[in-house]
Amino acid sequence: MTTQAVEKYHNDFLKEVEKNVEMGHMVKMCMQCGVCSGSCPLGPAWEHPPQEIFMMIRAGKRDEVLTSDSMWMCTSCYNCIVRCPRELPITHIMHGLANYAHRLGIAPKQNPTRRFAQMFWKNITSTGRVNELKLSVGLYFMDGIASGIKKGLEMLPVGLGLMKTKRLDPMGMVSGHGCKGRADIQKMIKKATEIEDKRKGYAA
Amino acid sequence: MAEVVATNETILVVGGGISGMTAALEAAECGKNVVLIEKNPSLGGRVSQLYRYFPKLCHPTCGLEINLKRLRGNKRIRVLTLAEVAKVEGKSGDYSVTVNIKPRYVNENCTACGACGEAVSAEIPNPFNYNLSKIKAAYLPNAMAYPQRFVLDASIIGTPEADKAKAACKYNAIDLDQKEEILTIKAGAVVWATGWKPYDAAKIQPYGYDRIANVITSVEFERLADPHGPTGGKLLRPSDGKEAKNVAFIQCAGSRDRNHLKHCSRICCMASLKQTNYVTEKYGDEGQSSIYYIDIRAIDRFEDFYQKVRANKTVKFIKSKVANITEDKATGNPVLHGVDTEGYHRYDNAHDLVVLAVGMEPNVDAGKIMPGGVVADVSGFIDINSTTEAVFGAGCASNALDVNRAVQSATAASLRAIQVVNRVSRAEV
Numbered sequence: 063m064t065t066q067a068v069e070k071y072h073n074d075f076l077k078e079v080e081k082n083v084e085m086g087h088m089v090k091m092c093m094q095c096g097v098c099s100g101s102c103p104l105g106p107a108w109e110h111p112p113q114e115i116f117m118m119i120r121a122g123k124r125d126e127v128l129t130s131d132s133m134w135m136c137t138s139c140y141n142c143i144v145r146c147p148r149e150l151p152i153t154h155i156m157h158g159l160a161n162y163a164h165r166l167g168i169a170p171k172q173n174p175t176r177r178f179a180q181m182f183w184k185n186i187t188s189t190g191r192v193n194e195l196k197l198s199v200g201l202y203f204m205d206g207i208a209s210g211i212k213k214g215l216e217m218l219p220v221g222l223g224l225m226k227t228k229r230l231d232p233m234g235m236v237s238g239h240g241c242k243g244r245a246d247i248q249k250m251i252k253k254a255t256e257i258e259d260k261r262k263g264y265a266a
Numbered sequence: 267m268a269e270v271v272a273t274n275e276t277i278l279v280v281g282g283g284i285s286g287m288t289a290a291l292e293a294a295e296c297g298k299n300v301v302l303i304e305k306n307p308s309l310g311g312r313v314s315q316l317y318r319y320f321p322k323l324c325h326p327t328c329g330l331e332i333n334l335k336r337l338r339g340n341k342r343i344r345v346l347t348l349a350e351v352a353k354v355e356g357k358s359g360d361y362s363v364t365v366n367i368k369p370r371y372v373n374e375n376c377t378a379c380g381a382c383g384e385a386v387s388a389e390i391p392n393p394f395n396y397n398l399s400k401i402k403a404a405y406l407p408n409a410m411a412y413p414q415r416f417v418l419d420a421s422i423i424g425t426p427e428a429d430k431a432k433a434a435c436k437y438n439a440i441d442l443d444q445k446e447e448i449l450t451i452k453a454g455a456v457v458w459a460t461g462w463k464p465y466d467a468a469k470i471q472p473y474g475y476d477r478i479a480n481v482i483t484s485v486e487f488e489r490l491a492d493p494h495g496p497t498g499g500k501l502l503r504p505s506d507g508k509e510a511k512n513v514a515f516i517q518c519a520g521s522r523d524r525n526h527l528k529h530c531s532r533i534c535c536m537a538s539l540k541q542t543n544y545v546t547e548k549y550g551d552e553g554q555s556s557i558y559y560i561d562i563r564a565i566d567r568f569e570d571f572y573q574k575v576r577a578n579k580t581v582k583f584i585k586s587k588v589a590n591i592t593e594d595k596a597t598g599n600p601v602l603h604g605v606d607t608e609g610y611h612r613y614d615n616a617h618d619l620v621v622l623a624v625g626m627e628p629n630v631d632a633g634k635i636m637p638g639g640v641v642a643d644v645s646g647f648i649d650i651n652s653t654t655e656a657v658f659g660a661g662c663a664s665n666a667l668d669v670n671r672a673v674q675s676a677t678a679a680s681l682r683a684i685q686v687v688n689r690v691s692r693a694e695v
Contacts, residue, residue, distance in 0.1 A: 095518075095560045099612075100589025100604030101472070106612060114610050145472065145589070147523035 084158030098142035134175040189240030278453035283311020285661025286459035288676035294342040303349040308411035317492040320540040358656035369444035371418035376439040385434035399496035455683035462662035465520035472590035479505035505598040510619035521625030531625035
């Protein structure tokens, strides 16, 4: 009984964040002035602005934070970092939280930022180079064929313009467009993932 | 011209604001000889530019007048105005201080009759009003100026304007041939009381002090409220001269911010709380003050003052560091944007006038006074604990302090200096 009562006040989540989230050790430095939330250009789209996320971490609200889609709204504009009077790397912490939630498998499954990030990762790691055409087409068709065609038609004039000025190669859909040491890059990424998994204690 | 008798039993006080005056008086009243030097043409410093003090809300003229009376009656203090220290050399008990004295172009004959000011037509920005108004180029620095003597601004020297001033003077007080002088003053100990300056608000880019007319600083607001100020004591905003009835105060404008001043300036919370009284004083219930803050630091016994302001229905407290300010072009109203910490509500609040409670920065970087011997802290104030020379920081040269604490600190510095010159005089007996 006593242990339970103590457990309740044990802020394990702050410690967990400090240990596992990029720049997590800086969370405790926040003094709740709120300049980050006010400075975020996407602020109104966040359910919990950064300042509230920091407070929730300190209050031990693990599930609310990690399943939230708020930190996925960050576009890395760095306005918050520039203005933070305590120089907290807010952008890094937001991406760190998103990444951590994703690795734990509890990030919101349908969050478009997360899905795009996955597509991007798959795209770049498969050949060692980003294939922009495949990436954008993949993005259009993310929500099914019908909406993909609709979005594709909407973007058609832009696509044609890019083709005319040789900024887009239609052959990209079929060509490899990769780098030379593709196999080596994949080996490196595999090794790096292993090291990270081991260090952060994710199941191998 | 300026003859100064000083020995290594003399205490040199640098800076003639409230701290320097206090240090000089305390030492002189203990029987020590003091040379008090001041950069400006008049003593009084930033305290003389305040409308009211906190927490008693009395006028600074009162406290200054008492000090000036003590000063006039004391033969042991030699006051040099328009004087600035160039170099401090020597060691504890035996310093030589090089002092540059700028010409005033007005001698001791001046009776402050004002005839020169009337004769001259050229105008200069008035530093006493933080350049919010203009003043004639032959001027009395302020109503309470000590010495009560006019000054000719260097910009009119060599022009017909200066000749006009000279012709108008009935007392042969204008001396256009005065030149800059360099003096070397001996001293056993130095009290360094060079005070503070308001942090440059234009550096806080998101607040638009350099772009939005109706964003001003707390020291400027102090001048607006003062009957001797540029608006005759009316709270008129700069853009259109309209009465500012809905005033926002932004705390920590520069302070507690690693991008600006690392330290808490300690006085700004009380200054803004005090200034909400100015709004109430002018407009009663029609006035509206909003304080945007991170946390209110009304230190020790000032809690009572804070609670009184809290009880005032026309004062709102918003716990939030404002993210940025934009200007409503149609009305000229500054609009404050941010998110408050109590509930995380997003706001876009328009006000008539915004007052930035700017932080305190030391006037002189302490590291440059006597490199090695006088040590600066992280913000450039004199670090009393690490300083090995007998150069004692007093008032805001040593820390961000309110008037009360500055005076305490000046008395402490004076006592330290007295101990040094006592040691010197014992050694010579």
